[in-house]
Amino acid sequence: MKKQNIVIIDYDAGNIQSVKYAFERLGITPIVSKDKEVIRNADKVIFPGVGEASWAMNSLKENDLIDLIPDLKQPVLGICLGMQLMCESTEEGNTKALGIFPVSVKRFSNEQKVPHMGWNQLDDLKGGLLNGIKPSEFTYFVHSYYVPLIEETIASCDYIVPFSAALQKDNFYACQFHPEKSGDVGVKILKNFINL
Amino acid sequence: MDVKDGRTVKGVNFVDLRDAGDAVELAAYYAEQGADELVFLDITATHEKRKTLVELVQKVARELNIPFTVGGGISTPEDVGVLLNAGADKVSINSAAVRNPQLISDLAKRFGSQCVVLAVDAKCVDGNWEVFLNGGRLSTGIDLFEWILKAEQLGAGEILFTSMNHDGTKNGFANETLAKLSEMVNIPVIASGGAGNMEHFADTFIEGKADAALAASVFHFKEIEVPELKKYLKTKNIPVRI
Numbered sequence: 001m002k003k004q005n006i007v008i009i010d011y012d013a014g015n016i017q018s019v020k021y022a023f024e025r026l027g028i029t030p031i032v033s034k035d036k037e038v039i040r041n042a043d044k045v046i047f048p049g050v051g052e053a054s055w056a057m058n059s060l061k062e063n064d065l066i067d068l069i070p071d072l073k074q075p076v077l078g079i080c081l082g083m084q085l086m087c088e089s090t091e092e093g094n095t096k097a098l099g100i101f102p103v104s105v106k107r108f109s110n111e112q113k114v115p116h117m118g119w120n121q122l123d124d125l126k127g128g129l130l131n132g133i134k135p136s137e138f139t140y141f142v143h144s145y146y147v148p149l150i151e152e153t154i155a156s157c158d159y160i161v162p163f164s165a166a167l168q169k170d171n172f173y174a175c176q177f178h179p180e181k182s183g184d185v186g187v188k189i190l191k192n193f194i195n196l
Numbered sequence: 197m198d199v200k201d202g203r204t205v206k207g208v209n210f211v212d213l214r215d216a217g218d219a220v221e222l223a224a225y226y227a228e229q230g231a232d233e234l235v236f237l238d239i240t241a242t243h244e245k246r247k248t249l250v251e252l253v254q255k256v257a258r259e260l261n262i263p264f265t266v267g268g269g270i271s272t273p274e275d276v277g278v279l280l281n282a283g284a285d286k287v288s289i290n291s292a293a294v295r296n297p298q299l300i301s302d303l304a305k306r307f308g309s310q311c312v313v314l315a316v317d318a319k320c321v322d323g324n325w326e327v328f329l330n331g332g333r334l335s336t337g338i339d340l341f342e343w344i345l346k347a348e349q350l351g352a353g354e355i356l357f358t359s360m361n362h363d364g365t366k367n368g369f370a371n372e373t374l375a376k377l378s379e380m381v382n383i384p385v386i387a388s389g390g391a392g393n394m395e396h397f398a399d400t401f402i403e404g405k406a407d408a409a410l411a412a413s414v415f416h417f418k419e420i421e422v423p424e425l426k427k428y429l430k431t432k433n434i435p436v437r438i
Contacts, residue, residue, distance in 0.1 A: 017283040021258050051308040110382055113407065115310055115353060117384050119232055119437040138437040140263055142310045181263050181285060183227070 004194065006030040007042035009069070011059045013081065015050040015178075022180035022190055034063045044074055044193065049081030053105075053145070054093030056081055070100050075196045076172050077129075083167065083174035084145060092145050100172050103150045108160050115144040116159040120177075122166075126154040129173045130166060131192050137185045139165070139177035147176065197222060198239045198412060199268070202252050205239070223256045223264075226415070229422040232437060234260060235288065235356070235410060237315075238268025250282050257283020265313055271299070273306050280307065288313035288356055291329045294336060294343070297350055304351025313386075314352035316343065318373075319360040325373060332360045340373075341380065348381045355381065356410065358388040366392025366414070371404035378405040386410050394425050398432045 006023060008016055010032045023030045030046065031038060039045055047069060049056055060066050069076070069086075078086045085097045090105035097105070108114045119138040122130070133155075146163035149156055157165035157176070166175040173193065179186035197204040197219060204219050223234055236256065238249050253266050266279050267288030276287050293299050293314060303312045317328045318340040325340035344355055357377060359370035369387045378385040384407035387400040391411035400406045414420045426436045 015280065015285065017257060017281055018264075018285055021283055022261065024258065025261070050311065052305070055305075113382050113384055115383070117310065117354065118408070142263075144309075178263075181261065183230075183261050186261060 004028065004043040005041070006044045006046060006194070007039050008032045008046045008048060009039060009065065010034045011056070011063050011065060013049045013051050013056045013059055015048055015080075018178070019046055019048050019079065019180045022186070026187070026190060026194065028194065034065065036064070036068050039065075039068060040072070042074060044196070045072055045076045047076055047078040047082040047086070049079065049083075049085060051081060052093060053081065053084060053090045053097070054095040056085060057095050057097060060085070060098075066098065070098050073171060075193065077193050078172070078174035079180070080143060080176060080178060083176055084143075084147065086167075086172060086174050087147060090145055101147070101150065101152055101167050101169055101174070103147055103152075103164075105145045105147055107145050112160050115142055116146075117142045119182075120157050120159060122155045122157055122177075124153070124156045126168075128154060128168060129175070129189060129192050129196070130155055132188055133185060139175075139179065139182040139185055139189075141165075141177045143176060197234065197416075198237050199249070199252065200239060202248055204412075204416060219252055220255045220259060222416070224259045226422065227260050227262050230426055230438065231262060231415075231422050233263040233265065233408070235265045236267070236284075237288065238266075250278055253279055253282040253284055267313070267315055271296075273299075273302055276303055276307060276311075280311065286311040286313050286354070288315040290315040290317065293347065294327060294329060294338065297346060300347055300350035300352050304353070309351045309353035309383075312352050313354045313356050314344075314347045315356040315358070316340065316347075317358045317360055320370075320373075328360060332363075341377070344377055344381060348383055352383065354384045354386060356386045356388055359390065362390030363388070364413075365390055368392065368396040369400040369404055369406070369409065371400055374400060374404035374406050378407065384408060391420075394420060394428045397425060398429060398434060401429070401434045402432070 084105045086100040152167045152169045153164040154168045155166040179189040265286040266284040271292035327336045327338040369390045386408040387406035388410040429436045
């Protein structure tokens with residue numbers, strides 16, 4: 001595994017330990033930080049997130065990180081709420097988000113149980129971050145809001161409606177599922193990100 | 197996994213605890229075997245010291261690459277913060293939520309509904325399902341269905357339902373009640389209590405309309421192996437991750 005400086009953005013929006021442990025299992029000790037210089041100088045940046053969108057955006061604002069993230073030049077991986085906050089806006093708390101991906105995040109209709117919680121299969125996989133992942137393989141999802149399919153979609157998933165399971169635009173990567181909690185498939189995806 | 201002093205235990209009808217092994221070792225074993233989620237319940241936490249729990253959660257979380265839920269003795273948002281920081285993905289709350297239902301909404305607001313699992317132990321007494329506390333030791337007089345509806349409204353993200361009538365019996369899950377619960381709420385319902393053979397799992401997904409099934413002793417004592425169970429469920433057309 002490539003030795004590198006991976007920084008997990010710490011903005012008090014949960015679940016940072018799980019992500020940290022996942023990299024540690026791969027022999028990398030990530031730095032957890034909210035310091036702009038530390039984040040800017042990272043080889044790679046992880047933008048995690050669990051919780052409510054407007055609360056999380058507020059937290060980014062309080063930590064003065066709103067202008068920094070869209071401006072990053074190294075590979076950035078948004079996970080779950082992190083991915084949703086990389087979009088234009090979200091219906092959750094009618095929140096304006098970071099605007100990296102030109103799409104609005106929508107809430108699932110109540111046709112089936114919400115949140116979409118559990119293991120689901122990926123489809124329409126487009127290499128890069130998802131190199132070596134087969135359409136039959138499962139990743140772990142927990143979310144009530146979804147990103148519709150767009151040009152930047154690099155994997156789709158289907159629950160109530162087809163939605164974006166992963167996105168990529170330039171150096172920005174994002175996944176709705178939790179690679180850190182997706183067993184061996186998740187490990188492969190994190191390794192792909194490290195090797196980008 | 198029911199945990200006491202860092203070891204996994206499983207009671208028959210919640211008494212006469214038997215030791216089923218080391219928690220960290222078992223957690224890693226189950227992840228490798230293909231378990232989809234691990235639930236850790238510190239069953240004695242409400243009335244014994246629980247200092248060791250956080251350290252144990254941390255040790256397990258370091259090894260585990262599947263979702264990890266931790267419960268037992270959680271009564272404040274601070275407790276939850278500590279466990280999430282130790283590497284838990286979700287917490288399950290039980291007695292404290294019954295005593296103070298607002299805890300559910302406080303946790304949902306602070307950490308998100310996705311990490312709030314409401315665990316409920318219930319017993320069917322004279323045809324009525326009643327909520328019990330402290331591992332089945334304390335009757336509350338609260339109706340199961342009313343409580344679950346309220347918990348959903350307050351922001352619970354999942355329901356972990358254990359039937360005290362079925363737990364430890366190995367005669368199958370409480371499917372009729374599960375189906376009623378599962379159709380009543382719009383959040384996932386996890387079936388718990390009563391697993392004895394592989395058919396019981398298929399039954400709880402089909403008849404009980406459960407979104408997930410939880411078991412302990414049949415796995416701890418290797419009466420059922422996870423890979424074999426998943427293969428079996430697949431032959432029954434139940435979607436599973438293999």
